[in-house]
Amino acid sequence: MAIINNALSGALAAQVALTTSSQNIANLQTKGYTRQSALLSTIGPGANPQSAGSGVQVSSLLRFSDGYKSQAMWRAASDLGSNSQTQPYLSQLENVMGDDTASLSAGIDQFFGALNAVAGDPGSTPLRQQVLTSAALMSERFNGLNNVFNSQLQSVRNQRGAIVDSANAQIASIARLNQQISEAQAGGVSASSMIDARDQAIDELAGKMALEVSDNADGTRDVSLKTGQALVLGSLHGTLKAAPTATSPQEFSLSFAGTTYVLDAAKLGGQLGGLSKYETEKLVPLQNDIADIARQVASKTNAQLALGFKPDGSAGAPLFVFTAGGNSDMLKVSNSFIAEDLAFSSDGTPGDTGNLQKLVAIKSQPITVGSIGTVLLSDADTQIVGKLGVDSQLNKAALKTTQTVRSQSVDDWQSTSGVNQDEEAVNLVEYQNMYQANMKVIAIANQLFDATLAMMG
Template identity: 35%
Template sequence: MMGILNTAITGLNAQKVALDVTAQNVANVATEGYTRQRVNFESLSPNARGVDVAGNGVKVTDIQRLADEFLIKQTWKTSSTQSYDFIEFQNYSKLEKVFGSDGLNLSEGFDKFYAALNEATIKPESTPLRQQVITEAESLGYQFNMLVDTVITQKKDLDEQISAAVSQSNTLIQQIAQLNKTISDNVSENVNVSELEDQRDQLVLELSELFNIKSTVLSNGSYQLTLANGQPLVIDDLPSTITVTGSNPTQLSLTIVNQNIPILDNTPQASGAPAQNQIGGSVGAMANFQSQVLEPYETVINQIARDFGTEINTRLQAGFDLNGNAGIPLFSPGLMDATNISINPNISVDSLAFSSNPGAVGDNGNINNIIAVSNLTFANLPQFQTLNNQSNADTFASLLGEVAIKTNQSKISLDTSEIQFNQAISARNNFSAVNRDEEAAKLIEFTNAYQANMKVISTVNQLFDEILKIF
């Protein structure tokens, strides 16, 4: 009789644990990142021998966390790719809007400037026509100023975003290391760590948005996290700290402080080509966009301004103004680029050297020489070979076309990576998330089993009572 009672009690206790776990699953049906748990049972062998001995009841062997390591890692991998593609698309879209806007489109500015010069060929001595040339030149210079300023501003914005992301990553790395220690300590004491592992996986998912993460599960339950190239971020309970150094994108570097390991160096290569990094995630995308897109584009815009302004000044100085004097620069002389190109403060309508003959006021010979600049080709863009051997206006038009193509390509990449990320999350959830119908069925199953064990105990009590009545 006592054997039956003990067997029923083990069943009662086991079903209670199963009900507790089921209740925990149901309670977290809407909890993001929660991994459902399952109770595993094992039959207890009988203490005595004999064909008439049924067994000694049941015990709970463990509470299993239903997680698949491969599916979890896929969510991290696709999260990193999606974050990278989002940053790239976001910044290309911003750049395309700037380059193509009415006020900053250099192609339109060049067209208006050369159109003003063409009108001036009809009547070179006309004050309104001369003033229009100066006005369009001033407007074009302002376009250069504003265009390169927006590129510089976008670089600075990315600097701030990288610093914020690195600060966030350091916080996540520390939290993961702390959870590693807590999990390791609890595992050694046979404490259920499922919720702690869920918390850690969510933190790693957040970290994977910033960097491309590789992970290894250690024997004590800890994660060892590294970047894609193997640089350590978390080893057991030891966190790394990442710092940002460098005053501009070409000098930007990220370093793991406590190991003094560089993980990013944007210093251009010896060939002059922009540096590349493989750290992935949003940080990798921002750093790459700075060094491989914005920095080279800024160089091109500065080069266009320098080539254009210098050539216009040179040709004007070869002509003569309305008073027969040698021409002066239209744009402020000196070291010129898109940041500082501006109208020479000494220029006036009379001092525009449109004539190729000092004694001929209505001569337009030098105007045609200046207009010819529009057809000159340049081959001094080592980072953009496809833009070489084009005029200044065509170079910018090609640059704008390239940005539009890159924007479209990055949108396609983002759409693809979003689908892959959502598929990875769905696959993980299908395996690990709480299924309402399944838990409802288990609730009925374990409740019935619990009640059945209670019935066995009640039956044993009745039998005891009947036996006692005999005496």
């Protein structure tokens, strides 16, 4: 009887809908899960003009996804990744360079303070020794800060290498899932869970670098860098590499289909781009600035000492040794230098302090520092620390903004694709009622069928 067929199709459709709702509820807390729904459609009456229809069928399982919202979420992940990776390094430098126990300003002040103190008794061995002690302590501050820079450089490069390794795993996963999704859809099998896994991999990859994502008719997605190079085309994928070269401590490249492209890491966006921009635009220039100060302190002091005379009447000798580069002893006191080598006299007369006064005046002389230009030696470190503080505050503001945008984009995606517990509870009741009603129709049809048989008997 048609009535039984109709009711049976309704009961079966209700079962599919109930199963779909139960899957949604089971994944209520699953990150990246996209809710689904059974799409019901009526079955026409066919060739029978007296038939109202042939029941209902589940024509497909819908995924509640919005491509625009997914793209917005991935863009926000890239922006957040760029700012979030930079801030810990900026904060560390702020704390170190702004601390009186480690700041260059305090070390420079102590050195020139010791020079000023010896003016009252230029022949005093203890006061002269204090000048050497202050010079050594100032050198240690320069060297200690240089070691912090070197440590950050190494950390940035190690972190980028780890990000590249993780990105390669996600790139390969996206290509593999593309293949599986294409095969599943071609065979009429639901690929929702695989699509969710692929989108989750894209989201994680987007945090590492800015991406462009496009959909294909077969259900696959192509992924490329913001700079245009393809990472994934269907089931094909490239491989990123970070390795030292003769001209760079860490060069980035992409190999795809037998071709290798050299990448500018600072333009990649995401965590990779943020770390690379921090290294090239903040960390290395800052390290060079500190080296500029150390070099000019050494050269000015040594040049002035050479114009003076020691207590024994001989010409002055260099106090400092400056070594260019990122070594741990960039600035140090000459190994053979002793207190009696300090050439404070300008004419060789015992007790004369003419050259000492010129040494003290170096603190108020201008020097040239790469990122801030020409400044007084006494102000150089203060201006560098101030500039660092501004950079840190700007990055904190950008980080806060990108965190808000990312949170809002995730919420926006969740409003379309996320599971709503209340909505699913309503669906359960409705589809349960639908199932029970159809089963009741089948029971009534059976009664009618029995009654008909009884009449014929």
